[in-house]
Amino acid sequence: MDVIYSSIQAMSILEMHNRPSKHTIHIRVNHYNSRTCALKFTESASTYQAFDGMPVSADSLVWNNVIQTHLGNLNYNKAVTTYQEMLTRGIRPNRHTLPRILSVSRLSGSLSLGKQLHCQAMKLGVCNDIYVTGSLIELYGHLDGVDAAKWMLDNSEKKTSSAVSWTLLAKLYMKQNKPTFAIDLFNEMVESGAEVDAVSLTTAISACILVKSLITGRNIHDTARKHGLELDVLVSNSLVKMYMECGSIKDARDLFDKMPSRDAISWTSIIQGYVKNGEINEGLKLFRKMVNDDKIKPDAVSVSTILPACARMAAHKNGRELHGYLIRNKIPTNLKLNNALIDMYAKSGNLEYSSTIFSRTKSKDIISWTVMIMGYSLHGKGDLGLDLFKKVPKSDTDEISYVTALHACCTSLKVEKGLHYFNCINSPNLVHYSLMAALLARAGKLDDAKAFAKKHGVEKHPEVLRALIDGCRIHKKITTGKRLVEQLCDSEPLNADNYVLMSNWYAQNGGKQKQKQEMVDRWRETIRDMDLKPKIAYSWIEFRNKVHVFKTGDVSHPRSERIYWELESLMKNFEKIEGDFSFHDVDEERECVPIGHSELLAVCFGLISTKSGSAVRVTKNLRVCRSCHEAVKCISKVVGREIILKDPNRFHHFKNGGCSCQDFY
DNA sequence: CTAGGGTTAG
Structure with missing residues (x-):
């Protein structure tokens, strides 16, 4: 309360005196490469002699709070003005000020401001503060590339670089989709003797999940054990997820059972793991256990991670059980959850429930429309889907909603409409092309379909070929179809399902029984010889x-x-x-x-x-x-x-x- | 007085 009060007070004082100052400090903008910028800053340090005269003042606290308030309100301009005002008034920024204003420069995307601040941080002698180092790493990482951030970490005094700095950098690598770098960095950190804490372990483990390496994951598990952090809820949550994602359900479950306390995240991730592995029964069992034994109330987030699984499995009753749970416990739903419910009911065969929830959803977004239209289309009710698509606010339509529109045209065989919608798409992608090809082919316009594919340069693409083959199958164009299947096998020689398709083509259309069987056997042999594994039905x-x-x-x-x-x-x-x-x-x-x-x-x-x-x-x-x-x-x-x-x-x-x-x- | 944690629907 005091903090808020003093902030308000300080702000009003500032507002009263908010006129341009006579002696604004001019800060030179540096355009040096960040690798060398720190050195250059030192060279030009004389520019900032002004700091030397500034007394260390208790007032900084108030100013820091004002900057903090502006930062929290995403009011970056005001934060910067406040900081400038602070300087002109001779209040010396301290190690608490710099991280805040550095965050401002990062969030407002201003690298040049950040570099100036970096320079000031050096001048003020706060550069070795762990918070300052951390925010500089973030600043450079986001605005000047991860190498600049690495440079920052390497050149900070090791003794002050906490696990946080290492973790920040690791996170940056992961954002760049370089999880192996993050793992290497973690190992380097362990060797350097820096303190290993829960968050740094968690980050390294999530990097393992990205590379799907069970061995690396186990190594980090060992490290966690050595540091006594194995059963930290944060660490074990991510280890459970790692084992699930890396294919070892047993390890995941063993650890999960060992955990002294589990939160909603622990339960959600183990359930999601089972569900992802197709063990939806075990997942549901655990869901009930979580609710009944551990008395943990899953929130909207955890329910909406399980619902898509029910949708995929078309596990209608299971999905309904979850829905019932939400209603009974008056768990506030949100739009995402509602959309997931609509999708789940549609994909598990209960369109009535879908449309009821859909019509009760007050503020629909484009995803609500998309899942509902797709729902109709999946059930062969393309016309209803198209009626609905007409009602979608034009400004809301995006590429994926046009996918559903085309899909609906496909199920209702509306060629003209399909072409119309296709022409509305700003930048059509492969999904749109193949749906259009499928529509034309299904409507019996095989030549048009081929011409369409050729016109857009996608005639050799597997998805398009499959669409054309479908048309041939439906309209009994046996020879053309066979040629297309051959093309498909050429374009994806390692996809066993294509040879299965080929074999079936002969089985169903291959003429005389004996000849037919020979061809079928030949393709089976091919699959075996190439050691390919067709999907098991x-x-x-x-x-x-x-x-x-x-x-x-x-x-x-x-x-x-x-x-x-x-x-x-x-x-x-x-x-x-x-x-x-x-x-x-x-x-x-x-x-x-x-x-x-x-x-x-x-x-x-x-x-x-x-x-x-x-x-x-x-x-x-x-x-x-x-x-x-x-x-x-x-x-x-x-x-x-x-x-x-x-x-x-x-x-x-x-x-x-x-x-x-x-x-x- | 301050950074790093799990991300949910098409």
């Missing part, structure tokens, strides 16, 4: 708060036998209904399993586990294959239930023998 479904995962031909599920029995009896039904229904011998997943594709297993598990009439929601990590798509259409009719299948590209709402994607998947 799996599907999952939520049941009783757990996510059940199925791989192709999976027999590991406890109810496996019952699942296959169900599948076989359903198959008999299709034959009756569809006549010549049959599966392809090879599909997009490389496996030669006639039935037992992961999505069918998950669907059947859903059918036998939930009550009749309710919708079954399944998610798959790869695109659903054509035969499964047909099969699920039939199943929806036979069992009279809605089946919602999410693949990486879209949602398929199967109902009464049809699909929302209208076979344009």
Whole structure:
């Protein structure tokens, strides 16, 4: 209170006397390279003899507070004027003044002011103060490059350079995306005998996370142990995160369990780690444990780190549980959290909830619009998405919102509109190009699509090629498609999925059975010979708060036998209904399993586990294959239930023998 | 009287 009062008092005094002074000190602007500037400053030190006459005054405290207040209010000009006024009045700046005014010069982006201040700091004899050194490192680091900052640290008196200075510099390296430099710096610091503290360890550990080096991470863990800081909450939080990011869940968990006290960050990072590794069940379990056992209230931030995971996993019930938690505990939501909820519900198949939250969100930003439009589009409701896009304030649109507009055009096959929106984009990027190519190709305008790609010089790009291939698949342009797949393999020779695509192309379109099989086998061999690893297909479904995962031909599920029995009896039904229904011998997943594709297993598990009439929601990590798509259409009719299948590209709402994607998947 | 800590949605 006193501080505030004295600041106000000082300010009013200053304002009263706020007229130009007769003896303003003129400070020469130095343009020397920062590596040499300190020397030059010394040479020109005689310019600043004025300081010598200044008495050390208790008044500095008040002035420092005024500068501090202006700094806190981001009022840089006023801070500088105050500092000048201070000088003209003969108040000697001290080691508390310089860091503040140096921050002002850094934040206002003025290197020349900073250099003048550096010079004054030397003249005033405060240059070796650790706070002054720190702010100079920050100043040079942000305005004159990290090398200048390094020079600062190297030339500061080692005995005064605290861990803070080292850490500041390490942070600068990390901003420059040079985490190895940060790690080297940390090791140098340890060797130099400077005190190792929690923050410097944390910084070094986050550098390890960037380089994903478990070995380096373990070394730093050892250092932390030696200094007795292993269980410091800051250090162990970042170690837990490091182990998770570097792929050692076990180390992360061991340390986490050892921690004497955990905060919301500890819990959030271990949960996020599990979720990132696909172990969403364990993540949710820990979330409940955090709330119930540790009595920690996750805030909006920690919930919104977990929600996107639910969105990715399409774990609708889990996401809803989190949402329910927020409501029950009256946790104040913010726009980001609301957007994450809209996105989560849309991506996990519950558009109604999405649009409810969306319409209740008062101050929408462009992300709110984007996630909602994308939500509609993912569910095959491109028209609704486009209606919504019309309502987006024009000034808010950005490149990503146009991505959703084009996506919506794609799902509703609106070629003219697509072209119109494409022309509205200031600087289109590859995503826009490939969506446009996909739109044209899907609409059957394959030549236009190719011409479009060529015109923009993206005709060889994998994403564009994939879009064109899709068009060929839908419109049965078998020969053109094959050529494009070959091009795709040429342009990405190490992507196994391309050869899988090639193999499937032959399997589905390759003419005579024997010849077909030969080609399929040949491509399989290629994949094996090149030692490439195609993605493994799996599907999952939520049941009783757990996510059940199925791989192709999976027999590991406890109810496996019952699942296959169900599948076989359903198959008999299709034959009756569809006549010549049959599966392809090879599909997009490389496996030669006639039935037992992961999505069918998950669907059947859903059918036998939930009550009749309710919708079954399944998610798959790869695109659903054509035969499964047909099969699920039939199943929806036979069992009279809605089946919602999410693949990486879209949602398929199967109902009464049809699909929302209208076979344009 | 003062710097360095984890960053959340498309």
